[in-house]
Amino acid sequence: MTTIHIPAREGRAFRVAAGQSFRVIDPEGAQVADLFAFVADDTTEWLSAEHTRVAIGRLFPRVGEGWCTNLRRPILTFVADHSPGVHDMLCAACSPSRYQLLGAEGHHASCEENLQLAMSEFGHEDIEIPQPVNIFEANPILANGDIGIETAPTKAGDSVTLRAELDAIVVVTACPQDLTPLCGGTPSAIDIELL
């Protein structure tokens, strides 16, 4: 079994073959993992939150459901959830403009830049920036329709398991968000286990 350690505030890309499963683990707790996936031999086809919402008819994902691409093909199946079951499919990845608007001074690591760097190391310099599925991210819908921002409810060792339905390049980033409560104020690492 291969383990990929993603240090706090960084991202990593890895290949998975159709049928292969992997776990996304929060080793310390209260950490969000932004997840992107691209079809291995055509990166213009990618995991799409907006097409997945239509496919599953829900705001948030549940075990047993397929997550689909912008061509509506299942690319990942949500196989198991050993966490409180809170994941986001509504919010864009954090990006330089997000941190600028939040008042950060100078450069701030972001999931968008982590994605671009990880994909460029796989030879893909010029990709679209899909909306990720934000594993462990708590954005509850409040009674008045507002989208809340809460700290990820994960404990150390919580995980989700996903199975690839297509040969894919998956990117996971350990979200560097430290200016909202999402990661409890202290971004930490994420581990991947290729099963």
Add this chain to the structure above:
Amino acid sequence: MTTIHIPAREGRAFRVAAGQSFRVIDPEGAQVADLFAFVADDTTEWLSAEHTRVAIGRLFPRVGEGWCTNLRRPILTFVADHSPGVHDMLCAACSPSRYQLLGAEGHHASCEENLQLAMSEFGHEDIEIPQPVNIFEANPILANGDIGIETAPTKAGDSVTLRAELDAIVVVTACPQDLTPLCGGTPSAIDIELL
């Protein structure tokens, strides 16, 4: 005042200057208008539902709010609403794959192809396909978290007014969806008034 008539199942692109307003009108009622917007001099910057949800902190838009781009700059402001106020910011545009999955035989017009055709007529052959803002589209969130599909509640003549905050190319498509209740089973036209 210029009026642009968008026949049922078709789309049109038009330019608006920063500061210019336009109305999106449902002339017959029960019709959805998928709306896209691109920065006029750089079409890699576009109206982004996923960034707008973060910016407004809500699932659905309200009058007075700005809709922003993938660089989090306001591109349109939602100025006035003369409709029941139901608009969607959750669902991908209908596309060939959507109609295939719904069982359509042969070619079926779609908002995605309408967008591509309208933009190609403006010289932009190779654009990203953003998730649109679906004006008048009723996708209520049900108590169990499911996303409903209902018929647009508009009456003939209902409209929304938007103001451009950047020079933009806007694309509106009269959604050809006739295999779900969205447009009441009979897609009809949309009119645009440039103010």
